[in-house]
Amino acid sequence: MSNSGGSVTGALAADGVSFAYPAPRVSSCGVHGTRHDGTLHNVSFHLAPGSSTALVGNSGSGKSTLVRILLALAKPSAGTVALGAREVKPGPARSLRWYRQAVQYIPQNPAGSLDPRMTVSQLLREPLRQLRVAGNHRALAGEALERVEVPAGLLDCRAGELSGGQNQRVAIARALAVQPAYLLADEPVSGLDLPLRNTVLSLLGTLVRQEGLGLLLVTHDLSTAARVCGTTAVMAHGRIVEHGPTHRVLDSPGSPEASALVQASATLHFPQASRPVPRDDA
Numbered sequence: 001m002s003n004s005g006g007s008v009t010g011a012l013a014a015d016g017v018s019f020a021y022p023a024p025r026v027s028s029c030g031v032h033g034t035r036h037d038g039t040l041h042n043v044s045f046h047l048a049p050g051s052s053t054a055l056v057g058n059s060g061s062g063k064s065t066l067v068r069i070l071l072a073l074a075k076p077s078a079g080t081v082a083l084g085a086r087e088v089k090p091g092p093a094r095s096l097r098w099y100r101q102a103v104q105y106i107p108q109n110p111a112g113s114l115d116p117r118m119t120v121s122q123l124l125r126e127p128l129r130q131l132r133v134a135g136n137h138r139a140l141a142g143e144a145l146e147r148v149e150v151p152a153g154l155l156d157c158r159a160g161e162l163s164g165g166q167n168q169r170v171a172i173a174r175a176l177a178v179q180p181a182y183l184l185a186d187e188p189v190s191g192l193d194l195p196l197r198n199t200v201l202s203l204l205g206t207l208v209r210q211e212g213l214g215l216l217l218v219t220h221d222l223s224t225a226a227r228v229c230g231t232t233a234v235m236a237h238g239r240i241v242e243h244g245p246t247h248r249v250l251d252s253p254g255s256p257e258a259s260a261l262v263q264a265s266a267t268l269h270f271p272q273a274s275r276p277v278p279r280d281d282a
């Protein structure tokens with residue numbers, strides 16, 4: 001099945017985006033005059049249909065802020081966000097319906113955002129109703145469920161009756177139900193056990209390769225980037241400091257920030273203590 005994305009075509013792009021959170025007069029810890037130099041600086045980013053980009057970077061580098069701006073939840077102080085030829089700005093819900101249909105968000109711990117008292121069918125139909133998507137909503141819900149390989153027989157079960165893995169898929173199906181062209185996923189597998197992480201990552205990869213969705217995957221885990229995403233963008237201090245084919249960025253990083261991430265990841269996966277001890281056969 002092809003995705004419609006609300007019949008929107010074209011790339012999702014941020015062009016020269018800058019953004020600063022408003023400086024609070026009194027911060028939550030009671031300090032006056034907190035200074036904000038800006039969170040994003042002149043960020044340009046481009047995601048084509050059927051392609052996948054990992055957005056990596058240290059904590060606080062600006063990844064989630066960029067996602068918020070791409071979702072039209074925050075207004076950049078400079079630069080633009082556009083889908084195809086159409087510029088996108090935060091605004092009233094009705095003016096953004098087309099965009100909310102085309103670009104869906106998968107949050108961290110997506111299953112945790114499901115109300116356990118609601119049935120799978122209710123959960124999947126809710127965004128269809130909110131975005132006033134045309135068509136038979138129960139049928140669209142069933143189709144979305146099939147795409148994540150959950151039996152349509154579970155439509156009338158309550159989320160609280162399903163396993164964690166099934167709920168994780170239901171949460172992804174909820175984003176797919178409105179037939180978006182793009183998925184923006186913020187650490188969607190953090191907190192999952194390894195088998196479930198693998199299942200969800202395979203599913204996301206399939207959606208990109210076989211169904212032509214565009215995927216932006218925010219992750220701290222470079223092995224996740226390598227597994228799913230054709231390109232990787234590295235953020236540091238509110239800038240994209242490197243963006244290229246994932247294998248190139250990971251094998252020969254061209255920026256100190258990417259090098260540091262690759263090194264830190266290698267240390268995490270192969271800590272000194274667990275490295276094989278070289279045999280002294282000589």
Ligand SMILES: Nc1ncnc2c1ncn2[C@@H]1O[C@H](COP(=O)(O)OP(=O)(O)OP(=O)(O)O)[C@@H](O)[C@H]1O
Nearest residue numbers: 021022039057058059060061062063064065066235
């Ligand atoms: N609502 C907010 N108000 C003020 N400052 C914020 C707010 N949200 C984030 N920030 C600041 O903006 C900067 C970028 O934060 P952001 O959450 O985008 O980083 P991140 O790369 O997604 O981090 P993480 O990997 O930890 O989620 C940080 O310095 C953060 O403290």
